[in-house]
Amino acid sequence: xxxxxxIRIIDSMRRTDIExxxxxxxxxxxxxxxxxxxxxxxxxxxxxxxGSASVKIGDSEVLAGIKVELGRPFPxxxxxxxxxxxxxxxxxxxxxIEPGPPSEDAIxxxxxxxxGIRESGMIDLPQLVIREGEDVFAVFIDIAVINEDGNLxxxxxxxxxxxxxxxxxxxxxxxxxxxxxxxxxxxxPILSLPISTTFVKIGDKILLxxxxxxxxxxxxxxxxxxxxxxxxxxxxxxKAGGFSFKxxxxxxxxxxxxxxxxxxxxxxNDK
Amino acid sequence: xxxIERKYVIPGDTIIEGDYxxxxxxxxxxxxxxxxRIGMAEIVRKDVRVIPLNGTYYPRLDDTVxxxxxxxxxxxxxxxxxxxxxxxxxxxxxxGRTFSASRDSLASHFKTGDCLIAKIASFDRTRDPLxxxxxxGLGKVSNGEICKISMAQVPxxxxxxxxxxxxxxxxxxxxxxxxxxxxxxxxxxxxxIVKIKKVINIIEKQAYLPDLNDKVNDLLK
Amino acid sequence: MSKNNYIRTNGRAADELRKVSIKxxxxxxxxxxxxxxxxxxxIIAAVFGPKEVHPKHMMxxxxxxxxxxxxxxxxxxxxxxxxxxxxREIEISKVIREAIQPxxxxxxxxxxxxxxxxxxxxxxxxxxxxxxxxxxxxxxxAGINMRxxxxxxxAGKADGKIxxxxxxxxxKTGEADMPLSIxxxxxxxxxxQLDGCLSEEEFKQALxxxxxxxxxxxxxxxxxxxxxxxxxxxNKGV
Numbered sequence: 004x005x006x007x008x009x010i011r012i013i014d015s016m017r018r019t020d021i022e023x024x025x026x027x028x029x030x031x032x033x034x035x036x037x038x039x040x041x042x043x044x045x046x047x048x049x050x051x052x053x054g055s056a057s058v059k060i061g062d063s064e065v066l067a068g069i070k071v072e073l074g075r076p077f078p079x080x081x082x083x084x085x086x087x088x089x090x091x092x093x094x095x096x097x098x099x100i101e102p103g104p105p106s107e108d109a110i111x112x113x114x115x116x117x118x119g120i121r122e123s124g125m126i127d128l129p130q131l132v133i134r135e136g137e138d139v140f141a142v143f144i145d146i147a148v149i150n151e152d153g154n155l156x157x158x159x160x161x162x163x164x165x166x167x168x169x170x171x172x173x174x175x176x177x178x179x180x181x182x183x184x185x186x187x188x189x190x191x192p193i194l195s196l197p198i199s200t201t202f203v204k205i206g207d208k209i210l211l212x213x214x215x216x217x218x219x220x221x222x223x224x225x226x227x228x229x230x231x232x233x234x235x236x237x238x239x240x241x242k243a244g245g246f247s248f249k250x251x252x253x254x255x256x257x258x259x260x261x262x263x264x265x266x267x268x269x270x271x272n273d274k
Numbered sequence: 275x276x277x278i279e280r281k282y283v284i285p286g287d288t289i290i291e292g293d294y295x296x297x298x299x300x301x302x303x304x305x306x307x308x309x310x311r312i313g314m315a316e317i318v319r320k321d322v323r324v325i326p327l328n329g330t331y332y333p334r335l336d337d338t339v340x341x342x343x344x345x346x347x348x349x350x351x352x353x354x355x356x357x358x359x360x361x362x363x364x365x366x367x368x369x370g371r372t373f374s375a376s377r378d379s380l381a382s383h384f385k386t387g388d389c390l391i392a393k394i395a396s397f398d399r400t401r402d403p404l405x406x407x408x409x410x411g412l413g414k415v416s417n418g419e420i421c422k423i424s425m426a427q428v429p430x431x432x433x434x435x436x437x438x439x440x441x442x443x444x445x446x447x448x449x450x451x452x453x454x455x456x457x458x459x460x461x462x463x464x465x466x467i468v469k470i471k472k473v474i475n476i477i478e479k480q481a482y483l484p485d486l487n488d489k490v491n492d493l494l495k
Numbered sequence: 496m497s498k499n500n501y502i503r504t505n506g507r508a509a510d511e512l513r514k515v516s517i518k519x520x521x522x523x524x525x526x527x528x529x530x531x532x533x534x535x536x537x538i539i540a541a542v543f544g545p546k547e548v549h550p551k552h553m554m555x556x557x558x559x560x561x562x563x564x565x566x567x568x569x570x571x572x573x574x575x576x577x578x579x580x581x582x583r584e585i586e587i588s589k590v591i592r593e594a595i596q597p598x599x600x601x602x603x604x605x606x607x608x609x610x611x612x613x614x615x616x617x618x619x620x621x622x623x624x625x626x627x628x629x630x631x632x633x634x635x636x637a638g639i640n641m642r643x644x645x646x647x648x649x650a651g652k653a654d655g656k657i658x659x660x661x662x663x664x665x666x667k668t669g670e671a672d673m674p675l676s677i678x679x680x681x682x683x684x685x686x687x688q689l690d691g692c693l694s695e696e697e698f699k700q701a702l703x704x705x706x707x708x709x710x711x712x713x714x715x716x717x718x719x720x721x722x723x724x725x726x727x728x729x730n731k732g733v
Contacts, residue, residue, distance in 0.1 A: 015387040068570025095541035145569040286643030329638030
């Protein structure tokens, strides 16, 4: 017998309402099926970081903080800096999250976020090298989920993009064979801005930006990450249902278009 | 009526000093009556009570509650009654004496997500609340919508002698079932339900205002 | 220099608090929540419950149990912190739990758990005191029966002087740090720690100073709750 409320339960009347509304391609909060909720982005919200951003998509709220520190390169990539990306589902964000070791969902969120940055070549890693094979800069990207209302994949993606876009890194000099970090900072070398878009399938409809209810009752979920050049850099399908090839092609098109809109918003926000 | 004195309090506030009795959400320390909640303190003669503005529902015997079936096993349904504990509805209480765990499947009767209006049949500090759906107006409901209000605001939604609920029902031609646990079942036209949800939102946010009935009346017209 | 016009390295007077702001009810999914900005500290406290106890064997039949977690985000400190709980965080979780428990009327909630989660988004010395202030507002916001709010403030010694509200630099360079939490209306000390060396006279002076600091913070906590629930119509009769 479950001792704690582990999963969100949607009552059957609400479920019928959502399904009936979707037949007319409308959502209960008034959105069209391919609309995002209101997205708000605020950068430089934390003083002890090299870059930070707070992103809200509707009631979902995440906070990303970047720290750039001295590290040692991995033995197989002596000529590249390090990225470490970690997203945490904090117990404050929902009644369904318990403290303790990260759950499956938290690890998936972390890894999908990480892949988007890594595979897009977002950060120019060779530029983070101080001395090849010995000293490099490590970029730590940590994400705190403050409030959960669905679509955390996108919220994390935008928070990372917004935080890294305005982030800085330290400068250095080498003195007596030692690396000395200087006070002066320079912009972190960012090559691309990967943007994720998340779809869910309910009945025969494809919805963009699911809220918590929609995400709970959906059959399948797909996150697609695109970069500036329109390449697909990372993707993740979730949940036990499936998509048809036709639906897949639709989502690919929408993902590129929406990704571009949101990318502009993030760049504009930073100016 | 002139003997009633009211004021806004938070936990730890001294409501009054002297020979008074703490009744609800108040305690007595060294001749002082102290509030234990955020709310409105009321002093009627020698009795002090605090009407809280927030809080979680704690089950009480004979309360009518509205809940959502969360899970079922071979013997019982677990019902989410928006409370500290799940409500337990026993299979035998619904299917009758012939109920057999090996032959009858509870899931075929009420499914996860079904909405029930139920009574708290028994609850004490040693076990989870037992529910009953036998009685007038109790049982499974469909065709309507569910919304929530803080359980502390339930008395205000009902109003003095049901004045508020009557006001809403007459103006919108809807039927409201209000659970003591803060869950409300509304049956009626979609547009009216939208209106009622707005009213409920106002009641929740401004429950401390004295002219609440007038405000709601304006909103409904 | 006399005590009254002593100015610290951070520009504050000896008995001056950092800038503090508290806001109640900022997390939708929590039963109660608060954010506090205390100097550079930025801390969120969220309360869930009372709810069912898990694991069941921790349940008590006569009263509630309190679960408290103080956790620092990796980006909250000068050098990145490992995300898992350190020994320091576990100790602070414990002392905070013990500091807030005397205020909660535990017997009103048998067989339940009250969960208090504290997330440090940015730390700047005195985070445990700031966290207690936020947790206290979050508990009241969750509608949990309490005897009193809990309010906390530290005093300490730096540069040979007794000072109020020790910040990060003063904590590292100073001689003593003494966090205190009290139930302001009942006059009970619920958290007390001392890290450093004080004479008996200094000890008493620091205690008095911290108590005065607590009183100022109590007003801010009170305003945060009044703002949320009564649009700040302070004590106005109906």
